[in-house]
Amino acid sequence: MTEETKVQANEQAAAESADTVDMNEVSTVKKGDIVTGTVVKVEDNQVYVDIGYKYDGVITARELSSVPLDNISDVVQLGQEVTCKVIGINDAKETLTLSKKQVEGEKAWDKMQEYLDNNETIEAKVVDVVKGGLVVDVGVRGFIPASMVERHFVEDFSDYKGRTLKLKVKEIDRPNNKLILSQKDVLEEQYQAQKQQIMERLNVGDVIEGTVQRLTQFGAFVDVGGVDGLVHISELSYQHVEKPSDVVKEGDKVKVKILKLDPANERISLSVKAAQPGPWEQAGGQFQIGDIIQGTVRRLVDFGAFVEVAPGVEGLVHVSQIAHRRIGTPHEVLKEGQQVNVKVLDINVGEKRISLSIKETEEAPEQPQRQERPERAPRQPKVDIPDAQSLNLTLGERFGDKLSKFK
Incomplete structure (x- = not known):
């Protein structure tokens, strides 16, 4: 016998010896033992495992996993080696009940405690x-x-x-x-680790793209590359916004401008409207002096009415330009929310000012005709009475007859 043959023979003898030991150990199996076997049959609600005993053990679906299973084959396959716990044995009925779940559960609890501690x-x-x-x-x-x-x-x-x-x-x-x-x-750990690095790359004034993450009553939180910034409700649009969901929804891609960075408090203030052309910039090419356009009365004040002629663009109709007749206050003629036609009198985009007129879009009412005055009687010519000096009369000559009474 060659040396190689001897080695093979020794290995085979050792293997047979080991099998015999395992078989002997299994032959005295009892409830609570931990055994290892091979899956020899898979059914819909249970599997059979050969542990070297005189009959196969059974693992029900309930004892296979700690969670409900849609399909047993998701957990075990034919020929797979499994470690189980003996939870029931009856040689008279040749039933051997095993649990894979209990073995894995005991190990899992220890492992979970280790994960928690570390x-x-x-x-x-x-x-x-x-x-x-x-x-x-x-x-x-x-x-x-x-x-x-x-x-x-x-x-x-x-x-x-x-x-x-x-x-x-x-x-x-x-x-x-x-x-x-x-x-x-x-x-949260990942977010905090990335947040500082990302904030260091951002600058006030940058216009970047973000994704709306969530909405609140006071605005929208937008993810700008791994960190969230707040777009206050007043910065969502140039128009008045009642609630953020009127403008954006979760998942929307939006361009935002960075208004403020506060690394110490980990806050980023963003604006959607500042990343878009302003309404006044658009108004410069949209309106010309002399144009007649439609607008909405937004505010009434003592000196006039503010009329919105485009989203975010309001012009003033001075009280003198509201009506052809003289009025005391704009409230006599207009109300908020009213649609009116206005004429552009002047526009200054740089100062965000438009002067408007309502009365110049309307025809002036006809003036009532004046009633003719009755003819006056011809005036009598004025007769000048000469005074005494002009007649060169002496006092004696003028009042002589009266003075003679006192002689």
Whole structure:
């Protein structure tokens, strides 16, 4: 026998010896033992495993995984080696019940505690979407509450099933089989790590593209390359905006201008309207002196009315230009929201000023005819009475007859 043949013979003998030991050990199998075997048959609701015992063991679908299964073949395949726990044995009926779930669960709990203690990240596949969150299989059933899935609000989680997520262990309650996980914590760590670097690359005045992430009553948060900036509701449009959803929706791509950077407080102020041509810039080529256009009365003041002639462009109709007749206040003729025709009297784009007139778009009313005055009687010619001096009369000559009475 050659040396090589001897080696092969020794290896075969050792293998047979090992098999004999395993068989002997398995022959005394009892409840609670951890055994290893090979899957020899896969059915719809259970699998058969050869552990070297006188009959095969059975793992039901419930004991295969800690989460409900759509298909057993997703977990085990024919010929696969599995480690199981003996949870029931009856030689009289030749039944051997095994659990793969319990073996994996015990190891998983220890592993989850280790991940929690070390703040490590794990990966897990979403196996189910339930009310309030997502279910993953990490050897035990893990639950991700809806509030811990993303950094932003998600209304519908139906498309998350089948996704593989990076998670942090948030809470472990082993006696109650409760494991809480979070993807939001992982995303938040990534966000904070990138935020400072990104902010250092941004400059006030830059016009960049972003994606609307979420809407609030006071504005919209826009992702500008990995960090979120706020577009206040007053910066969404040159027109008055009642609510942000009237202008944008989540997922919209928008151009924004950086108004302010505050790295210390990690804040970015953005503007959608400042990234667009202003209404006054457009008005310069849109309106000419003498044009008659339609507008909407927006405000009434004592000295006139402000009329919007284009989104974000208001002109003044002075009180003297409202009507052909004299009026005390604009309220006598106009009301807010009223549609009116106006004539452009003057325009100054640089100073954002347009002078308008309502009365010059209307024909002046005819003036009432004047009534003829009655003819006056001809004036009598004035007769000048000469005074005494002009007649060279002496006092005696003028009043002599009267003075003679006193003689």
